[in-house]
Amino acid sequence: MLLQAPAEPLATREVPFTAATTPRRWTLRVMGAAPRYTIPAAALSITHQLGEALVPIVMGLAIERAVTTGDPVQLLLWLGVLAADFLVLSFSWRFGSRLAELGMLTVQHRLRTTVAAHLLQRPPRPGRPSEQPGVALSIATSDANRLSEAVEIGVYPVGQLAAVLFGGAVLVTISWPLGVAVLVGAPVLLWLTERAGRPLRDRSGQEQEAAAVAAGRAADLLSGYRVVRGIGAEAEATRRYGRASRAALADTVRARRTEGVFGGAMSIVTGLFLTAVAVVAAVLTLSGVLGLGEFIAVVGLAQFLLEPLQVLALYTGAWWASATASAARVLDVLRDGEPLADVVDQPPRPVNLPDVHAGELVVIACDGSRADDVVAALRARHPDALHAPHAAHLFAGSVSENVAGSETDAAARDAALHAAACDELAELLPEGLDSRVGENGTALSGGQRQRVALARAIARDAELLVLHDPTTAVDAVTEARIAERVRTVRRGRRTVIVTRTPAFAAVADRVVRITDGDPA
Numbered sequence: 001m002l003l004q005a006p007a008e009p010l011a012t013r014e015v016p017f018t019a020a021t022t023p024r025r026w027t028l029r030v031m032g033a034a035p036r037y038t039i040p041a042a043a044l045s046i047t048h049q050l051g052e053a054l055v056p057i058v059m060g061l062a063i064e065r066a067v068t069t070g071d072p073v074q075l076l077l078w079l080g081v082l083a084a085d086f087l088v089l090s091f092s093w094r095f096g097s098r099l100a101e102l103g104m105l106t107v108q109h110r111l112r113t114t115v116a117a118h119l120l121q122r123p124p125r126p127g128r129p130s131e132q133p134g135v136a137l138s139i140a141t142s143d144a145n146r147l148s149e150a151v152e153i154g155v156y157p158v159g160q161l162a163a164v165l166f167g168g169a170v171l172v173t174i175s176w177p178l179g180v181a182v183l184v185g186a187p188v189l190l191w192l193t194e195r196a197g198r199p200l201r202d203r204s205g206q207e208q209e210a211a212a213v214a215a216g217r218a219a220d221l222l223s224g225y226r227v228v229r230g231i232g233a234e235a236e237a238t239r240r241y242g243r244a245s246r247a248a249l250a251d252t253v254r255a256r257r258t259e260g261v262f263g264g265a266m267s268i269v270t271g272l273f274l275t276a277v278a279v280v281a282a283v284l285t286l287s288g289v290l291g292l293g294e295f296i297a298v299v300g301l302a303q304f305l306l307e308p309l310q311v312l313a314l315y316t317g318a319w320w321a322s323a324t325a326s327a328a329r330v331l332d333v334l335r336d337g338e339p340l341a342d343v344v345d346q347p348p349r350p351v352n353l354p355d356v357h358a359g360e361l362v363v364i365a366c367d368g369s370r371a372d373d374v375v376a377a378l379r380a381r382h383p384d385a386l387h388a389p390h391a392a393h394l395f396a397g398s399v400s401e402n403v404a405g406s407e408t409d410a411a412a413r414d415a416a417l418h419a420a421a422c423d424e425l426a427e428l429l430p431e432g433l434d435s436r437v438g439e440n441g442t443a444l445s446g447g448q449r450q451r452v453a454l455a456r457a458i459a460r461d462a463e464l465l466v467l468h469d470p471t472t473a474v475d476a477v478t479e480a481r482i483a484e485r486v487r488t489v490r491r492g493r494r495t496v497i498v499t500r501t502p503a504f505a506a507v508a509d510r511v512v513r514i515t516d517g518d519p520a
Contacts, residue, residue, distance in 0.1 A: 015110065017334065023327035027320070030107060030147055030327070031154040037103030038154050044096025045159030049308065051089025053163045056300020057170060058082045064293025100155040108148035111330070115140040118334055139333055143326035150323035157316045160308035167301045171277075174294050175284060178277055182305065185273050274302045274309070351377040354512045356464070361487055361495040363508040370514055371468065374498050378466050385496075386462035390469045394441035394452060399425060399433045403455045416459035419485040420451045421478050446473035451482070458486070464494045471501060479503045 015033045017026050032038070062078035065071065119136050164182065172179025281298035284290045290298065351373050356362050366374055379387055394402050399422065404413040417423050417433070425448060429435035441449040454470045471479045483503040486495070497504050505511045 015107070015114075017331060021331065023324045023331060026331060027147065027150045027323045027327045030111075030150045030323070033107045033110070034103035034151060037099045037106065038151060041096045041099035041103060041155045042158045044092040044099065045155050046162040047159075048089045048092035048096055049159040049163035050166055051085050051092065053167050053170070053301065053304055054085050055082070056304060057297050058085060059300060060293040060295075060297030062293075063296055064291060068292065096155070096159075100152055103155075104148050104151040107151050108145055111144040111148055112140055115144055115330060115333060139329055143329045146322045146326040147330055149319055150327075153316060153319050153323070157312055160312050163308045164305060164312070167305045171298065171301060174298060175281070175290065178280060178298065181277060181280075271306065274306045278302045351514060353377055353381055354510070356494045356496055358494060359492050360509045361490060361497070361507065363505050363511045364496060364498045364514060365500045365505065365511055366498065366514040371498055374514060375466070375468050378496060378498070382464055382466065385464035385466050386457060386460050387466045388453065388457035388468065388470065390472070394437050394444075394449060396436070396438060398431075398436055399429070399452055402437060402452050403459050408459050412459050412461060415489055416455040419458050419482070419489040420455035421474075421482050421485070422451045422455045425451070447475070447478070450474060454482070454486075458489060462493070464496070465490065467495070467497045467499075469499050469501070470497070471499075471503070476503070480506075483507045 015026070015029055017029070058078060058081055062075065062082070066075035066078055119140060168179050168182035170179070171182055278299050281290060281295055281302070285292070285295040351370075353374070354362065354364075364374055375387070375389075378385070399417075400413065403416055403422070404410075408416075414423075422433070425435075426432040435443070437443050437449075437452065441452065444452065450471060450473045454467070457465060457467065457470075471482055474482065479501065480503045483501075484507055486504075487507040497508070
């Protein structure tokens with residue numbers, strides 16, 4: 001069965017994955033996820049590289065047929081051919097690189113939106129690494145970006161490989177030992193690239209993991225700053241973040257060191273290989289086997305082939321290593337296969353939900369271990385209802401902007417603010433309801449964040465509203481006041497509240513207690 005993250009269909013359809021998909025195989029699928037851009041870009045890349053390879057050949061022919069013979073007509077002819085070649089290769093590079101970049105950015109956007117939608121829509125599960133905002137951000141941005149770079153592997157290396165094969169074929173016509181050496185040596189270097197790139201791939205994964213942990217620590221530190229400061233734990237929090245940051249730095253340095261050693265070794269190998277080709281060509285020229293023009297063509301081709309061989313050996317291996325490492329991390333999130341810290345993932349137990357009649361406020365009381373099952377069952381049974389999760393997220397705007405939507409009038413907003421006891425915040429916050437809440441409400445206390453999130457849900461005036469523990473961070477007096485006001489503002493609408501709070505039970509039309517799956 002095809003597993004897909006709950007994101008825009010275009011993204012998941014073009015980069016499909018299953019439970020058995022490996023990071024290597026998924027990276028290959030990402031490479032072909034934007035064919036409308038990458039196929040013409042690859043064709044233009046081949047044209048550009050072949051044009052580059054023709055430059056020393058045309059120059060050699062010009063010397064052989066025009067300079068050595070003193071024929072001005074031949075000289076003008078070959079200069080015209082050289083100018084046309086430069087025109088074609090310049091055009092191919094300009095538009096081919098643009099198409100390749102556009103294809104990469106398109107896939108990058110699809111991957112980011114796929115991961116972000118999955119992270120936002122999946123139910124919370126404590127202990128999951130990507131529940132930390134910093135880790136989730138790292139996966140949705142850095143890992144998605146690195147994975148999307150695999151698109152360029154299907155563009156530039158294709159042209160460079162074509163240049164190596166074309167150059168080798170030309171060398172075969174000039175001197176078959178030199179041509180065979182290039183055609184045999186290039187695949188050997190590519191094989192060495194794959195072998196040498198394995199440690200780099202491992203280092204890249206460790207670097208990304210450590211960076212995500214450090215980002216998660218930083219995000220957690222900022223989101224819990226009030227609590228940390230209140231208990232006087234600033235020094236300990238700083239030390240913990242410092243350890244995570246130093247670990248991320250150490251892994252990054254090791255990864256870059258490995259990449260540097262890998263690149264240096266490949267540069268030396270390819271340089272020595274092509275230098276040997278040039279030396280052999282010089283010996284053949286001195287012995288009379290090759291002419292002057294042929295020697296210049298061979299030396300020029302050897303010098304030109306140095307770059308595509310180095311790129312094939314260095315950047316292709318580095319891109320592939322980085323992309324597959326990031327693919328593993330993204331796949332873990334999309335398949336919800338992340339390792340958990342002391343948490344065993346159990347399938348939800350079946351729940352027999354009560355019917356909710358028009359105008360009713362029903363409280364479903366259940367233990368914490370059953371609350372997630374009840375919420376999941378409510379989502380499945382009432383997909384069109386407005387579901388307000390326990391851990392709601394706020395946007396980096398004002399209190400009013402978080403509560404009022406594009407279709408919310410002032411009266412509905414004020415009623416919702418009053419029902420959630422947010423109107424009291426106007427007296428506490430420096431700019432009243434126009435005060436900025438910070439990213440995810442970091443400028444507010446836990447109780448204030450809950451009240452703003454509750455007001456936002458009420459302001460939508462949904463026909464069926466499902467709330468999950470909306471007042472756990474609120475004091476008992478305020479909680480009782482909120483319960484009464486929610487009862488009033490929701491009159492005539494259906495409301496389901498999953499909570500064991502006595503305040504809501506006191507105002508409910510019915511209280512349904514669920515223990516082992518059946519309502520009591």
